[in-house]
Amino acid sequence: MSATQTATLAGAARALLVRDMRLLWRRRGDALQPALFALLVVVLFALGLGGEKQALSKVAGAVLWLAVLLAGLLALDTLFRGDAEDGSLEQWMLAPVPLAWLVAVRTFMHWATSALPLLIATPFLAELLYLPREQLPVLLASLALGTPLLSLLGAVVAALTVGMRRSGILVALLALPLYVPVLVFGAGSVAAAAQHLDPTGALLLLGAGLVVSLVLAPLAAAAAIRIALS
Template sequence: MTNHPAEKIAVRDLKVDGPFWGALKRDLLLSYRRKSDLINPLIFFLMVATLFPLGVSPDSVFLAEVAPGVVWVAALLATLLSMDSLFRSDFEDGTLEQLLLSPQPLFMVVLAKVLAHWMLTGLPLTLMAPLLGVMLFLPADGMSGLVLSLLLGTPTLSLVGAIGAALTVGLRKGGVLISLLVLPLYIPVLIFGTASIQAALTGLPVGGYMAILGAMLALGLIMAPLAISAALRISVSG
């Protein structure tokens, strides 16, 4: 598949704007042109939360109990849905090889691409989460915990998912393999994200859960770009 010439990255653009800001601006611009990539995760997120009461039970008490888990699982799956395309277009048009061969630090470019993915997927999901919480009868006491846990947890999901996307970028159908690779790594984020909301609902302090989610995010910001860079070099060279 041949992309529009305007979609191809030029290494000189990274030199002008810097590797981080140049890659971030480019990915945001390309995603704006491909509006389906922006809308699909949000529609999936909304569909999961909407269909769950129809398939299980519309009882408000039951839905209030399971709302934290439903919202978090829906956010996790919606993030995973968009991971396969993170490096795919760059790999197909040769941009990824240019990035690997350029003198620009791959660490910063990778971090910018993950940030762009979170801004276009994780952040909108976080902003939409209170609406889904209301639909699932989540009490008002849990709304702050819901938003804060997603703000800290969804960037970690993007960082971990990008490792799987980098490892499978050279495969034709890597979506299922990405799921198998990263879902086990998503479990701790899911556990502490839902636990923080449950703690907020019961009046318990949520600072410990948020600290753990923040520690996971800090570790991901340091380690994940290194792992992603190494995975991209392995996938392209292989």
């Protein structure tokens, strides 16, 4: 890749990130919704289990993973929706950079605004659920590998439904089967650590899935956008 092409890709990514940050600043209230939703899920589980430390500590890892997954799903339908409505997606297709690159940048922005704040808040949420502190590093590692994978898989689903109106329920129905293996391996790594087993296998599977998705998901989402807009 030449220096000119590299500069063009970097410039396009920078411009898209700056635009998304400005739009996010204008809708600051909407940006807090995933984090507040995850907090609500955690509180409801704590209330449902009676607030007992022993009961909560056993399910803390699974509850936190489920809260993060549902919070990301909440913001998934808006991943490309606004760009489709204002005509930005058509401009993406005419841009002098690959459409898959712009999709990857937008997916990164989605992860950074919906999942990264939850990663930062995970130690606090873990304390609310009495998660044993020796399990916290495994939980953080699984979330660091799993949440970008969820965003990449969700980008493909959001691209497939971008041409449909009121596709919120359809997005959830299509995304959840793809999310289940990530949830199983992510929560399973924490459960393995709780049983004093080696969680490395589940973490490696998450890492392998992330590498494959980094290569294939932007290409698949770009193809889906072209089909939806054709």
